[in-house]
Amino acid sequence: MRRALLSRLCAAALAVAACASLCSGLICICHLCERTNFTCETEGACWASVMLTNGRQEVVKSCLSVGELKAEVFCHGSRSITRKCCYTDFCNNNTIHLPAGQGSPSKPKLTPVELTVIIIIPVCVLSVVVLLTLYTCQGHHCRFRKKKKLNIEEPLSECSLVNPGKTLKDLIFDMTTSGSGSGLPLLVQRTIARTIVLQEIVGKGRFGEVWRGKWCGEDVAVKIFSSRDERSWFREAEIYQTIMLRHENILGFIAADNKDNGTWTQLWLVSEYYEQGSLFDYLNSNTVTVDGMIKLTFSIASGLAHLHMEIVGTQGKPAIAHRDLKSKNILVKRNETCAIADLGLAVKHNSVLNTIDIPQNPRVGTKRYMAPEILDDAMNINIFESFKRADIYALGLVYWEISRRCSVGGIVEEYQLPYHDVVPSDPSIEDMKKVVCEQKLRPNIPNQWQSCEALRVMGRIMRECWYANGAARLTALRIKKTISQLCVQKDSKA
Ligand SMILES: Nc1ncnc2c1ncn2[C@@H]1O[C@H](COP(=O)(O)OP(=O)(O)OP(=O)(O)O)[C@@H](O)[C@H]1O
Numbered sequence: 001m002r003r004a005l006l007s008r009l010c011a012a013a014l015a016v017a018a019c020a021s022l023c024s025g026l027i028c029i030c031h032l033c034e035r036t037n038f039t040c041e042t043e044g045a046c047w048a049s050v051m052l053t054n055g056r057q058e059v060v061k062s063c064l065s066v067g068e069l070k071a072e073v074f075c076h077g078s079r080s081i082t083r084k085c086c087y088t089d090f091c092n093n094n095t096i097h098l099p100a101g102q103g104s105p106s107k108p109k110l111t112p113v114e115l116t117v118i119i120i121i122p123v124c125v126l127s128v129v130v131l132l133t134l135y136t137c138q139g140h141h142c143r144f145r146k147k148k149k150l151n152i153e154e155p156l157s158e159c160s161l162v163n164p165g166k167t168l169k170d171l172i173f174d175m176t177t178s179g180s181g182s183g184l185p186l187l188v189q190r191t192i193a194r195t196i197v198l199q200e201i202v203g204k205g206r207f208g209e210v211w212r213g214k215w216c217g218e219d220v221a222v223k224i225f226s227s228r229d230e231r232s233w234f235r236e237a238e239i240y241q242t243i244m245l246r247h248e249n250i251l252g253f254i255a256a257d258n259k260d261n262g263t264w265t266q267l268w269l270v271s272e273y274y275e276q277g278s279l280f281d282y283l284n285s286n287t288v289t290v291d292g293m294i295k296l297t298f299s300i301a302s303g304l305a306h307l308h309m310e311i312v313g314t315q316g317k318p319a320i321a322h323r324d325l326k327s328k329n330i331l332v333k334r335n336e337t338c339a340i341a342d343l344g345l346a347v348k349h350n351s352v353l354n355t356i357d358i359p360q361n362p363r364v365g366t367k368r369y370m371a372p373e374i375l376d377d378a379m380n381i382n383i384f385e386s387f388k389r390a391d392i393y394a395l396g397l398v399y400w401e402i403s404r405r406c407s408v409g410g411i412v413e414e415y416q417l418p419y420h421d422v423v424p425s426d427p428s429i430e431d432m433k434k435v436v437c438e439q440k441l442r443p444n445i446p447n448q449w450q451s452c453e454a455l456r457v458m459g460r461i462m463r464e465c466w467y468a469n470g471a472a473r474l475t476a477l478r479i480k481k482t483i484s485q486l487c488v489q490k491d492s493k494a
């Protein structure tokens, strides 16, 4: 009722205004009236509108006729259009604005379907992402758990596969005697190497680190070479796998493996582990009895005699010279006998062709233990015997180190390296040459050794190992026999 009344009042007011304008004639701004100088005359009202068309504000100003004015619609704006009617001359000349919030392009209203799509698609994508993430994480977790499980179980399963109730020694013995006589098949070597769990580092040498590792509950030694020293790794593995090389006084080789960890190659040499370490370590912390000395020296002579010896036949072995014999390269077993290790510099003799298997650089090895003919470059490298004779010189020095630690009547000397009193700690070839070749000095043989038969014999052996003329030196086999005589004498006395 009230709205009807209001609209009737409005209409009346408009009619009055229209009548007034009729009488006076209203002049307005008109954008489209080019010919009448952009003005128009009307009996109705001046009109201005602004609306968004294709994202742009479009302003229209003109006159409204009385009829248009009656339609009312022209004078009412909406949410997106501003329309204004006015009734004085040029009253539509002012600036008009879009309704609030319409200054920027209006966003089209979304239909319910569009809205649903807009909501559902991101939700679906998000769910898929979440599910994928969960799945991947779980996969990793499982793999990790599986890996962890494998790490724990792997050695065991490998043990039951490769080693049903046997020690590594049995396994190697079986495979060596039934196979080529040179050790385990490569695949078995790799399997063993890859199931070893490293425990602790036990030493460092020129070519890398030595670790104690565990394989199926057994201790093994793992010498890890850096990829830079690949040739040394290869050579040492090759020498250890010489047919019929195995001997109780030569380090028991188990496996060689090259592992690529993605960044670099780790080269492993796996061997028997001797918890007493090297003879150098052993003598530093232990003295020995006469029996102990005989055992140690005899076992080294046995190992070296085997290394030097050529065994003829299809299952034979070539003669091998060590070229780096020293107390650090001899290991002490639990039963206080020795095993010769570090065959990386060794050379093999081909007796048929009378050749040596690798090109020779005679000055390899450890300077302190170099024979005089190596130091003064007088060694005939075309004769394989020369290399064996140089080993014998070094063996004499090792015997000197052992004998000094032999306790007789409570007298024993402290551990020392040969020539400790005449050369610096890391002697040069020149230092050694001066002492060994020019001054012809040799380690001192104490007088008190004369009072003990075993030590007296050992002293004699040493002198005969140290002759400047290599050909005059004893052979490893001769030394072995002489020391074995000591054992017999001792046994017959007992
Ligand atoms: N099979 C093994 N069992 C127990 N300990 C070992 C074994 N092999 C080596 N070691 C220890 O590791 C140390 C390092 O050995 P490595 O042969 O690498 O160097 P080195 O003999 O001291 O010096 P060099 O590089 O001149 O040969 C040895 O001195 C010894 O104490």
Ligand SMILES: [Mg+2]
Residues within 6 Å of the ligand: 205, 328, 329, 342
């Ligand atoms: Mg060594």
